[in-house]
Amino acid sequence: MITDLVWLAFLAPLSFAVAATVPIRQKNSAALRAALATCAAAIALLTSVGAACWVGIAGRTHTGLIGARGIGFDLYLDALSAAMACLVAFVGLNIILFSRNYLQGDPSQSRFFQLLCAALACVLVLIICGNLFVLALAWIVTSLVLDKLLLFYPERRAARLAARKNAMIGRLSDVALILGIVLIYRSFGTLDYTRIFSASEMALATHNSATLNAAAIALVLAALLKSAQFPLHGWLLEVMETPTPVSALLHAGIINAGAFLVLRMSSVVSISDIALDTLAVIGAITGLFGSIVMLTQTSIKVRLAYSTIAQMGFLMLECGLAAFPAAVLHIVAHSLYKAHAFLSSGSVIDLARASWIPSPSEKPHPARILISIVAVLAVTFVMSRIAGASLLDKPGVFALSAIVLLGLIDLVANGIDERPNAYVLTRVIVLAFLTAGVFFALQIGMEHLMIHTFPFAPPLRSIADAVIVIFVVLTFGSITFFQASLSTSAVKRWTNLYAIVANGFYVNTLLNRMVMRTLIRRATANDNTLTILEVDDMAAVR
């Protein structure tokens, strides 16, 4: 059978697994391990690209199952899994190349490469497997490996706290995922992707079963917990307690597991309006939360972490609005962007040295928002001819276009200060055109690529959807205008609001306090001399 060739795709995770586990006894084990990891990444990337070509030529392919009763091991290649595999292998290769020099001399460099390769192997299995049983296994093992990476410097107090928080939320997410899978098995009697997809298509057409609804909600919960969504986002803020490449891997790879689950199971998730609406609402709130808190942060890595939280929220919003191809694009784009942002975070001083303020006074032009709205409306008029989406047709695309509009207003507004200048203005408007053009071209391209991957995007389903879309457009719009007026004196007086936002609405502090208490209980259980701790603990409760 020619589809047996597809088993070759398993080389990608396998090569990483080998690089992670082969014992090396030589003295310069770090250098050897680095070479091994680089080779593994190169093989994985070539394999993934090969798989993508295969999908391009032969279409989606599902290998035969090794197992019984719809549970077992198999591979499933389509545009989504091929794109994700390429992404992970590419980012993995770059992180490995980076870490060779970056961690040189670290006594645990060899162990670092082992953990990195193990994590990449798990993520790749998660992506290319064709069965929910294997996906769940990979899902759980990934978070165990991540735990080890977060504790790469176990002596660091904050690292232990972050790892503990991650573990607690990770376990919750595991439970939700297993629950979802059990419910799917009860409904369809299989965990095999192809059969789940066809069965859920039928289910979508015929009836809306309560079990499937519950399964969809459980999957969505698992995804949300895994993607650092508000209010359980805190652990993501603290992973800077491990070397920079781990942050890059996490923010550009592992964090996408939740979104991947939703996309992979989009046919099941689409059955439930509640599941989609939950995704959209939590995503929108997280997006707003992350992006506004990001504005107040002063350290580069924490700022990047809030940015990831915001972007993950935006991604969930796209999923909730059934804009699945846009979501795939967002995963790929954000991963590449964030991997680079973390690895180059040491350049922030160079960047600041180049970012001197040229205007005589920093005062923005009073009418700049108005001027830019006019300019952007003109841009949109041209662009919307090409995209052509209405609220009723594709709510996701509509919301997205509205946000593009806001972004462009922001861009043009930033080009207009007290003394508007033709040189600056024309360039900014050209950039706005370019942005809009590239944006819609990519969207359309992605929709073509993913045409057979996702269920048909439903038109506006209910009033609830319309409310969500309008809520999103309005709140995102008000944040844009709020940011534009940050330099005005009125906002400067909002000390109270600043305190709330800069502290991330106090959510993470509360969570930390709760997690710390569990850490203390553990310590007390291990050591009965710590009576003072209990006193302190009680003081905290009081």
Place this chain on the structure above:
Amino acid sequence: MNTSPATCNSDPVPNRAALDRAISEACQRIAPLWPLKHFVAVNPFLGFADRSFHSTCAVMHRVARVEMLMPREFYTRCLATGEIKDRDIEGALLKTPANWRVPRTIAEIRAAIECPQTQPEQHAAHVATVAEILDALAGGDRNTSRVAFMVDEISKWCAAYFDDGASAWQLPSRDFAPYAAWRASMMHDRNPEVMGIRRFRAIVATLPVDPTETIRAIIERLRVPQRAVSEYLYQALLDISGWASYARYLVWNSELYGKSDTTLLELLAIRVAWGYALFLQRDDHAFISAWEAAMRDAASIPLDERLGDDPELCLRLVLQDAYERAYQRRIIERLSLESVQPSSAVPTRKTLQAAFCIDVRSEVYRRALERTSADLSTLGFAGFFGYPIEYVPIGHIRGGAQCPVLLTPKFTVREALQGESKAKEDAVFYLRRLRRRVAKAWKSFKVSAISSFIYVETFGVSYASNLLSDNLRLTRTVSDPNTDGLDPSTIKRLEPQIDPGELGGRPTGFTAEQKLIMAENALRAMSMTGNFARVVMMVGHGSTTVNNPHATGLDCGACGGHTGEANARVAAMILNNAEVRSGLRTRGIDIPDDTWFIGCLHDTTTDEVTIFDRGEVPASHEEDLAAVRAWLQRAGSIARAERATRLGLAVDNSLDNKIRARSRDWSQVRPEWGLAGNAAFIAAPRERTRKIDLGGRVFLHEYDWSKDSDFSVLELIMTAPMVVASWINLQYYGSTVNNRVFGSGNKALHNVTGVLGVIEGNAGDLRTGLPWQAVHDGTDFVHEPLRLSVFISAPIAAMNEVIAKHEGVRNLLDNRWIHLFAMDDRGQISYQYDRTLNWIEVKQISDA
């Protein structure tokens, strides 16, 4: 003083004058921290220069429980390898005060070091802060004690207050003075209460508005005994020593310009207020009794000068001394045996004379250059070449101070275009500003709350190529800040404009008279008053690294953490000026008409030297220049080969490429070794050291005392370059012996905060000093923690005069932060400075 608890509790409240003294004493102990945009080396023990080295070790141990010496195993290893010999221990023992509890014979020392280490005894007179008592009660768990939370919160607030452009939405109260701003923020900040610190906002509201009054009120409420107030405050600052150091930098800068500054005092008030809020949380018996005991302990009198209580500390102090004697023994031996007598005959005229910065990295290159030809000579001088300037890049209105941080710039020099009209120059000036405005709008589109979603979805994919090309070292992660916004053709023609002009309402350049004065001073300070070569190079230095937050720390410290390019070019331009030369002639310095000065830049990462203003070189010197370029090329290869070993690279044909690749590598945490290894400072004519391989460990300053009739140059050397070298030396010392406290930790965890410093991980205090990777190669320390040994070729009486006149220099020497030796006219190291202007003879060493 009575130390019984009864009396100490009834201690009168400190009066304002006494409190002010205690506060200023505590604040003075903190060393400044320069921001990363122009990071320079600082002596972390600056605040202790008035104390002896050993008593500082004791104070650090007692007050802060901080180590200032290497662990015992380090010295054991040095003894085992024979690096420290018996005679070094012998010498150290001779100088050991009688009251130290330490063995007195070599055999006993060797035996003592084999014994298991005694647990350091609890020092009496330890002054514990509220935070420390809470830590102790929580079994050292800083989460439980909430001390970690306090440090994180203060650090976060400081980052927001001092932020230099990291956040888009800035702290609303940042226009106020720090303490007032903090009170204003904290009235609304519920974070401490969410963490379980009850009534925090209410407690802050009850504190006085005046920071000093706040400190006074809290000291009174806590019943800190009067003797311990200053130490209590110092220890409180140590919990946030990074931000305190940054505040100290702001104070330092204000004072340099004659302004007073209360930033650090106000930060202290914030820290003390936090401690007080934690204090109020606890009314349980365990805490109250622990606190009372701590205050009783604090009231007793410390014995720092005696040290007798801590045999372990004494033993390691003796071994540290022996370790330094071992180094001095080796270098003195080489100086004595291999030093070359300057010939009395009139020296022949050379083709090339090259002046380098005294930086230890120049020593390697100078030696390499001298190997290429006998027709050249080199000399060393502080890399700003005597020109304290503010250099304003084209398009800018203000620039950076390119001079040692002990000075303020005296002149403003703007960057201009070679041989262009004013109109053309203005065009470039305004174009760069306009480009900056477009870039600013674009950047803000990238990072704004909502538009960032669109930016990422649209342009995120393009980062695939950035990742790959950065990893393949084809691109820089971000464009070079020095050339950003300029066309390549423009960049090549940029030069400093030394003639008088005006920029943004300020005068720029030098008047004819100023040029002449500066030129004369610089030449005399370099002992360069005759026998000029045909080509004289002024070689500044800078580094080339990518993605390195501490990049400016590798640039020239004498240029205030900038590259030395501008200073070198200004120096050369002024000395080429015909008017200046005729003026100099009337003042006794005759520069021949066929001498040409050129400004150059030594790239310390790649050991390449760039020659500037080549177009200006007269046709008559083309041949000389060709020879010079050939020498520079060869010297670069030799220097790279020498450095390769330390960088862990094999010396082969691809070495040059490998080193260049290293300078472009965004993942490289050790692009070069900076000044690691520095150990000595020699002020003497180059002939004395020319035949000696000093291994890139020595600051070399040209000095010929016979040309220094009033010893004003000697005074300059001992008060400026020697002090700065000691700052660098002690920074490396601190970062090596205790990187956790005096260094900035692991680069892989660095997180740039407020665009001014780094924290390690996601929170915590700002870090000072050097990263661990700057002193350690993963297997071993690359820097050897040695206090600076200074060798000056000058009459002892003249040196004593300088030491007597300058208290700062005397403190450094008398308190053993620096070892000073005199080099006599035969090049022999004959005397060592002891203390209080006394010198002792150095026994001639003959190693059998």
